[in-house]
Amino acid sequence: MSTLHTVNKSPFATNSLTSCLNHCREGDAVLMIEDGVYGGLSGTAVAEQVAAKAGSVSIYVLRPDADARGLAQERMLEGIEGVDYAGFVDLAAAHDRTQAWL
Amino acid sequence: MSTLHTVNKSPFATNSLTSCLNHCREGDAVLMIEDGVYGGLSGTAVAEQVAAKAGSVSIYVLRPDADARGLAQERMLEGIEGVDYAGFVDLAAAHDRTQAWL
Amino acid sequence: MKFGVVISEGPYTHEAADTAYHFVKAAIAKGHEVPRVFFYHDGVNVSTRLSVPPQDERHIQNNWTALAKEHDIDLVVCIAAAQRRGLLDQNEAERQGKDANNIAEGFRISGLGQLIEMGIQTDRLVMFGD
């Protein structure tokens, strides 16, 4: 039993990513979408916090949203995987529930 | 020459108050309105940050919004003054410009 | 697998209605079912047939209407949220004594019970909002 968490807010603007990371559990997945993709960037003020979770939780970034914002995959933290909308669907199907951190 | 800054977001949800406090200058005023009124509460995770600015900057809270949320004036940090909508108008008139931290 | 989808923000203002659209298309392309999309909060604004976006922009309402028609998706607009925000179908307009209505083809106005029902009847519920 695991959860797909979606985060669609910039971690520099709101506390959504922090709250999500504080509540997700081992085996869960976090998918960053929309303005949430900024949370995957390396070298930022929140990168350490995200990297610390990346062991127990799988972290994904929605590539179409990252591309729109000019964020190449190589700018992302190590271990963060890019997915397209089909990958988003697969993640939603593979986990028992989806929780949106709006 | 001084500015009235308005903050209408909870400091626990977004970075608006922090950004405002980082950019306001001695002699400016900060008015907390709408969900921004939570920034005036004492004993919170952001209270120290607000109190540190309260010397050089005048901080106000819009009482109708604080009342709506059940926040009595005595729950506010020392030095934060309550105003009504007429007081908001006076503040806007008394400063040279208004800047909204949306 | 059956997906239920909720859209909580208005078109153009937020990306939610766009992301949901791409998600639903991808789910259907993978052989999943999306029996219903529920529009709540400002999401009800997606259903207006009066929007005129710039020529070089996507037409969010038209896209939903077309997708719903092609794949038989039930686009439900919450009546309580819609009334507050000025989204009415012909029936509602008459009932409320309003001289115009603005709901687009393919959308229907109904109650919040449809959201709960969607939660009960689908395997996964995915929310897009702010």
Add this chain to the structure above:
Amino acid sequence: MKFGVVISEGPYTHEAADTAYHFVKAAIAKGHEVPRVFFYHDGVNVSTRLSVPPQDERHIQNNWTALAKEHDIDLVVCIAAAQRRGLLDQNEAERQGKDANNIAEGFRISGLGQLIEMGIQTDRLVMFGD
């Protein structure tokens, strides 16, 4: 003193249109002038005459229409923002080939130039939004 006011968020969804309303009333009560209120972003949604809020709630559009009439306030709805979001007056509806319009009495649709002009001609500009 002359105040210009901008409202950037939709009615009911955000408190912006309410706070602005109380601010404008207070400013006028103090003898200030509020020649214009400009509705931008989702603020254009305030101008719909089709909203039907619950009986025990304030009617935001009616309140603005009444206040504007009483104090001769120019309520300007940004045309570009309004088109995207499906807010049209009769002229616009005809021009765009739409079969309905939804702008309430007291509001007029015009360009962004009216916002800049308000900034130039007033002593203070106050923004309410999200």
Add this chain to the structure above:
Amino acid sequence: MPDVKKFLYVNRKAPYGTIYALESLEVVLIGAAFEQDVSLAFLDDGVFQLTKGQNTEGIGVKNFSPTFRALGDYEVTKLFVERESLEERGLTEADLQEITYEDEDDDWAEKPSIRVVSRAEMAEIMADQDVVLSF
């Protein structure tokens, strides 16, 4: 699929500044008729929804906070409030409304609906649901 699903309504936003808190409550009230296993979670700014003494006269908006006290009548009796969220906001349980329900399995004894839980417990509650609705 089970006949009864576990529904969790997650409330993370403050009241009045935006409509999410009110419209969340509207879903809860309608949803109660479907006889599912309903819980409400209040965390982050959502805990502000439950504060005592809300008086909205000055802003001219309807005060919907009394509705929380009626939830027991709709058999909505599990309101989980996160302790850490309260603490960060300078609140204690004493700042929240008293919300109770009558337990039909215990001779209609009046019991508190609010249960203050730790962040880790909140995460467990979230992980134990079939449907999570976020507001």
Add this chain to the structure above:
Amino acid sequence: MPDVKKFLYVNRKAPYGTIYALESLEVVLIGAAFEQDVSLAFLDDGVFQLTKGQNTEGIGVKNFSPTFRALGDYEVTKLFVERESLEERGLTEADLQEITYEDEDDDWAEKPSIRVVSRAEMAEIMADQDVVLSF
């Protein structure tokens, strides 16, 4: 009242997730016709509006970032970007688009429109305006 006022457009939000960045740019373009003294401020997530290499094909939304490069033609030549905001986001000036204008007072020499400033300088710029529009 002066004939020419100082207008500052404050951009604090990321592009595409919400429409504020795009609709702010629309005001700037229209406002240019009024021959006021215009500056743009990019701070907090607003700095993300200026990043290079934006490709919106996948999300099906119009890419408006090239419009920033046209601002010089509208005589909008002062784009202040906050250094601390860049740093917190792992960005440097090299991540931003090159935006230039031709200086009519200097034999139409091509000059950069973007000026990276410190937070303290940004506060000074804000305090030196007649009208501040926030997006």
